Amino acid sequence: MERLRKRCGFQNGMDISSNGLRGGLSLAWNGNDLVQVYSYSNNHIDVAINEGNILYKWRFIGFYGNPNQSNKHESWNLLRRLKSNSSLPWCVCGDFNEIMYAHEKRGGRTKDERQMEEFRNALEDCGLADTSFKGKKFTWEMGNFADTNIRERLDRGVVNQERLNLFPEYEVQHLTHYFSDHCPVLIQTMSNVKSTGGNIFRFESWWVTEPSCEEIIKEA
Numbered sequence: 001m002e003r004l005r006k007r008c009g010f011q012n013g014m015d016i017s018s019n020g021l022r023g024g025l026s027l028a029w030n031g032n033d034l035v036q037v038y039s040y041s042n043n044h045i046d047v048a049i050n051e052g053n054i055l056y057k058w059r060f061i062g063f064y065g066n067p068n069q070s071n072k073h074e075s076w077n078l079l080r081r082l083k084s085n086s087s088l089p090w091c092v093c094g095d096f097n098e099i100m101y102a103h104e105k106r107g108g109r110t111k112d113e114r115q116m117e118e119f120r121n122a123l124e125d126c127g128l129a130d131t132s133f134k135g136k137k138f139t140w141e142m143g144n145f146a147d148t149n150i151r152e153r154l155d156r157g158v159v160n161q162e163r164l165n166l167f168p169e170y171e172v173q174h175l176t177h178y179f180s181d182h183c184p185v186l187i188q189t190m191s192n193v194k195s196t197g198g199n200i201f202r203f204e205s206w207w208v209t210e211p212s213c214e215e216i217i218k219e220a
Contacts, residue, residue, distance in 0.1 A: 001026045016042055023064050025094075038085065043075060046082055058163060059086055063094035065154075072098060072115060076122035083126040089163035092128060093187060095140075095155050100130060106138065108150035128158040135174030139183040157187045 001015040010028035014037065018024030027045045029035045038046040038059075045062040061082060065075040079092070098119045099105050123130065138151035157172045164170060167189040175184040207213055 014040065014045065016040060016045065022067055025062050025064055027062055039082075041078070043078060044082065046085070048086075048088060056166060057088060058166060059088040059090035061090065061092045061094075063092050063096065065095060065097035067097045069112075069115065072118065076118060079122050079126050079128075089160060089166050090128075091157060091159045091163050091187065092126075093155075093157035093185060095182060097154055099152050099154065104138070104153040106151045107143070107148075123158060127160045129160070129164075130156060130158050131164075131170065131172060133172040133174055136176075136183060137174075139174055139185065141181055155182055155185050157185055 002013070005011075005013045005026070005028040008028070009030070011030055012032070012035070013026060013028035015027075016023075016025040019042065023042060025040075025043075025045050027035075027047065034050055036048040036050070038048060040046065043064045043066065047060055049058050049060055051057065063075075063079075066072055075096070075098075083090075096119065098115065099111060100116055100120055100123075102111055102113070102116070105111055133156070137153065139153050139155035141149070141151045143149040155174075159170060169188075171188040173186040173188065175186055177183045
């Protein structure tokens, strides 16, 4: 993972080894003062993010839920403990190895309602909300044939209200996957804190249809 991080241009990071073919976590970043590591385990990496301005600081947790049904409660209790460790606005993203509702699964055996409810209760106890997303409905898929295909939304990003207030244009995207049975999950954040570095450049595609467009560009 260290070699991969550097090939992708990230100079800093930390890795949690996988258990056979399951689990494993890696966090990568640039900038010595961007990330402060709070804690980590086989199932999480908990860090504070400094957005270049001490006035807004938030918390990110990369999460891997226990894949064994009999040990799901360990994951949810871990989330509850993590909540009590800091009052910063926070976001949790990763493979929770659980769905919230029956419609988040297609194919295979029917999910136990009690197990889904325990997941929902853990998020509620932590003040974390599952927001809307763009892209594919299911983030994990197994089986190449119609009669054996199973799809579930196991991966997601959840946030608390304070984090939404800090980034009101927060958006989750499920990207296309090629080499894994899981989709990459992209979280876009645009701060509502105004930058002092000038206005953001925006371009409207209909401008090019204006007769004066070419002349204005030449003059500029």
